[in-house]
Amino acid sequence: MISQDALFELFLKQSIKDYNGVIDSFLKDPSSIFADKNEQTGLFFDALTRKLANWKKSKECIYRNCKEKSIKKSHTIAKSAFLSVIAEKGHLYTPALNYKTYGTEIKKIGVNDASTFPGFCQDHEKLFFAFEQSKRIAGDSDAFRQIYRTICREIVIKEFRLNTILHLRDSYKKFRDGKLFIEIKKLPIMKLIERNSKISNFEYEGSDALLNSFDTEIKNLKRDIRKFRGIYFKRIHDELELKSKKQFFCGMNITVKGQVPVALAGRGNFVAAMDINSEPKTIELITIVLPSENETTVIIFSSVENEEYIKGYVERFLRQDFGIINMIESWMMYGSDHWFIKPSIWEKITAENQKVIVSDIMDPSKRISSFYPKTIFNDFKRDRLLALIKLKSNEEFEKMIIVENGKFTDAEVP
Numbered sequence: 001m002i003s004q005d006a007l008f009e010l011f012l013k014q015s016i017k018d019y020n021g022v023i024d025s026f027l028k029d030p031s032s033i034f035a036d037k038n039e040q041t042g043l044f045f046d047a048l049t050r051k052l053a054n055w056k057k058s059k060e061c062i063y064r065n066c067k068e069k070s071i072k073k074s075h076t077i078a079k080s081a082f083l084s085v086i087a088e089k090g091h092l093y094t095p096a097l098n099y100k101t102y103g104t105e106i107k108k109i110g111v112n113d114a115s116t117f118p119g120f121c122q123d124h125e126k127l128f129f130a131f132e133q134s135k136r137i138a139g140d141s142d143a144f145r146q147i148y149r150t151i152c153r154e155i156v157i158k159e160f161r162l163n164t165i166l167h168l169r170d171s172y173k174k175f176r177d178g179k180l181f182i183e184i185k186k187l188p189i190m191k192l193i194e195r196n197s198k199i200s201n202f203e204y205e206g207s208d209a210l211l212n213s214f215d216t217e218i219k220n221l222k223r224d225i226r227k228f229r230g231i232y233f234k235r236i237h238d239e240l241e242l243k244s245k246k247q248f249f250c251g252m253n254i255t256v257k258g259q260v261p262v263a264l265a266g267r268g269n270f271v272a273a274m275d276i277n278s279e280p281k282t283i284e285l286i287t288i289v290l291p292s293e294n295e296t297t298v299i300i301f302s303s304v305e306n307e308e309y310i311k312g313y314v315e316r317f318l319r320q321d322f323g324i325i326n327m328i329e330s331w332m333m334y335g336s337d338h339w340f341i342k343p344s345i346w347e348k349i350t351a352e353n354q355k356v357i358v359s360d361i362m363d364p365s366k367r368i369s370s371f372y373p374k375t376i377f378n379d380f381k382r383d384r385l386l387a388l389i390k391l392k393s394n395e396e397f398e399k400m401i402i403v404e405n406g407k408f409t410d411a412e413v414p
């Protein structure tokens with residue numbers, strides 16, 4: 001004979017077991033809540049498209065204390081000055097996220113839409129008029145403004161990404177809890193509970209692998225935003241407004257002869273130690289490449305405490321004949337995805353090599369101190385390589401020729 005209380009206790013125990021069974025089987029394979037890949041893609045695709053539409057809307061101007069509305073399409077890299085000179089038939093190529101596969105792809109983009117972000121109001125757009133009109137970076141003041149613009153874009157895009165990820169996380173959690181609720185509703189105890197009161201929704205407080213990956217990304221973005229707003233933003237405004245000496249920052253502004261057919265404005269980092277006894281440090285820098293008709297401006301920028309590291313970093317590349325091109329290729333591959341390349345340069349790379357390059361972009365194990373083992377600027381390098389061969393001949397040079405010849409990615413025999 002079993003008492004009513006004991007029976008009830010057994011039922012409760014079994015119910016807890018049933019509930020844990022639903023949760024455990026989900027946690028073992030979180031993707032099991034999606035009926036198929038399409039349902040998963042659909043959920044994120046919808047959430048993403050809804051958010052991405054907001055990117056084009058104007059926001060409050062990012063300039064300190066400015067309350068005006070931003071213009072919708074502020075170019076981080078000036079269109080008429082630097083993008084148009086490398087565009088062909090009004091287009092450029094740029095790395096972009098494929099929203100169906102979540103992988104990177106190299107996509108064609110119209111020059112009017114390239115490098116735009118809702119950043120500044122009409123009035124603060126004027127900060128950049130001087131070099132937009134002269135179509136070149138004439139000195140440190142122009143360079144500083146371009147750096148400012150690049151940092152502002154980093155902040156705006158990171159805040160936008162943060163909002164998007166928060167929205168995705170939220171959509172996913174609602175979907176997940178909804179699916180779990182369907183399973184839980186099937187449990188016998190729910191029939192009992194629902195006899196007295198209707199339960200309309202269910203929230204599972206625990207985490208899972210997907211939620212964890214959202215949370216890691218959210219943490220990283222928040223850290224980056226704090227860093228950019230905290231370290232750069234205030235100081236750079238102080239300097240813009242007071243025209244004070246740039247004591248907070250260090251950097252270089254290098255002019256390269258000839259047009260390197262890419263425009264880039266972003267950031268990158270590398271890890272370095274001053275000597276064998278000191279702790280390695282992550283050095284963040286702003287990287288910019290601005291092509292003109294006959295020259296290319298290359299800008300590197302960081303906080304002043306990184307000055308020695310930056311010098312060491314640049315010297316390591318510039319020691320070589322192709323150092324600056326190799327450095328730019330490293331930035332494109334392992335630093336920023338905010339770059340725009342002349343279409344014919346990209347199209348000349350063989351399909352097979354294009355695939356390799358795309359899959360190497362943003363390899364998380366690499367920093368911008370790594371040399372990329374292939375080349376993107378085949379003709380630019382080949383022309384200079386041929387010119388150099390006529391000029392130089394020594395053992396070190398021969399070695400360099402062998403290395404560089406092995407890096408071409410187009411179909412031409414070097």
Ligand SMILES: [Zn+2]
Pocket residue numbers: 061062063066067068120121122123124
């Ligand atoms: Zn403004």
